[in-house]
Structure formats: C-alpha cells, structure tokens
Amino acid sequence: MLEPRLYEVEQAWTERPGEVVFHCLGGWMVDPLLHDVIFHPAITVPAARLLGVDKLRFWHDQVFAKPAHHEGTVPWHQDYSYWQRTAPAAHITAHIPLDACDEANGAISYFPGSHRFGLFPKVDFGGPTSGIRAALPERLRDVAPVTVRLPAGHAVFHHSHVIHGSGPNRCDRPRRALAINYMAGDTRSQSDEPLLRNIDPVPSGQIVANDWFPIVARLSPSARTS
Secondary structure, eight states: OOGGSSSSSSSHHHHOOTOOOOOEGGGGGOOHHHHTTOHHHHHHHHHHHHHHEEEEEEEEEEEEOOTTTOOEEEEEEOOGGOOOOOOOEEEEEEEEESSBOTTTTEEEETTGGGGOOOOOOOOOTSSSSGGGGGGGGGGTOOOEEEEEETTTTOOOEEEOOOOOOOOOOOOOOOEEEEEEEEEEETTOOOOSSOOTTTTTTOOOBOOSSSSSSSSEEOOHHHHHOO
C-alpha cells in the first residue's frame, strides 16, 4: 500500500472512483523519478524567475489521473485557498502533462487575469464543476476560460491565485499529470499543526525550512531577471 507513505489521497476518489479524478500528494517520497524531477533546473529556474525570487523552495507535489472516458472533473478553484497555512502568498505551480492533453481528454483550463481577482473560499475537490465560478462577482463571470493544449512532458506555470479547473475525459486516451508546487524561500508557517501529513510541524511564524521543504533553486539577482 502506497497510501501510508503519501501525504494524502483524495478522499472523494476513494469513495467514488468512477466519478472523481484520482489525486494524491507526496509522490516524490515513493518514486525516485518524481523525487528527482522536483529539483530539475528546467523547472525550478523558470519557476523562480516567474515568481521573482532569488531562492525557490519546494512545497509539495501532486499526481492526477483521468482514465479514458472518465467523467471526473476538477472544479474551478484557486490553489492558495487550500494553502493559507503558509504565507505570504508567493507560490507557483508547474503543471506537467504525462500524456498529451487537449479538450478531448480534459486538459486544464485557466481564467486569464484571475490572479488579480483576489482570494475566494476553497471548494470541495469532489464537488460540482462550477466550483468557484458561482462565487465570482457579476463583472467577472463573463471572462472566458482558456484551455491549454500541451504535448506530454511540456509544462505550464500558474500562480497560486489563478482560477483553473478541467473537464471530463471524453476520449480513448488517458490524461495523467504531475503538478509541482513551489514557494518563495522565505515563506512562513501559519499553523502549529503539521503542514502536511506525517511530517514534523513548523511552528507558526517560522520560515518553512526543513528536509521536507528544500531549497531547489538559488539565483543571482541578474539571473532572476535575465
């Protein structure tokens, strides 16, 4: 059983695997390739530059899987709504499809400019597709989401406030993906409870700095902007 070695397996998937997308946290602790990829400079250097930081820290990874013809969706949401146990909100995600993704197999879609909308309440991962969209002010409801089509092994980066989600897999191809979440090197804990399951807590107010949250990139000021 891998589950005890992971941070989390989506509870709704264990209860309704035919309806909810598989989703787990902590694959880097059980698979050598997933472990090594979080340190790869092809990912960490662009992430640090986009976030505008000299030091980039690993937060956690996620693995998603939609088998062929699976009805599961990921509702519209903002990542930071689940991550407020760390602050400030200086987080970025590299989303890497392991299969070519497009509208047919439920590729990820984004609301352009939504990182400027502010923070909305978190939504239930196993809940309705509408997710956060129903909570948007009327002036923002007409913003059209953009689906990102990518070959396997490519990546798209998004800020933790960007509203995003994905639809069902309507075709014969699977859609599997890896999400690697990073944060600024000086991000601090906002909780005295463990930030992730089965790891030592970082006292509230202290920088999130231990073996579970390593620094993965250090850039000089010139490299940060070049």
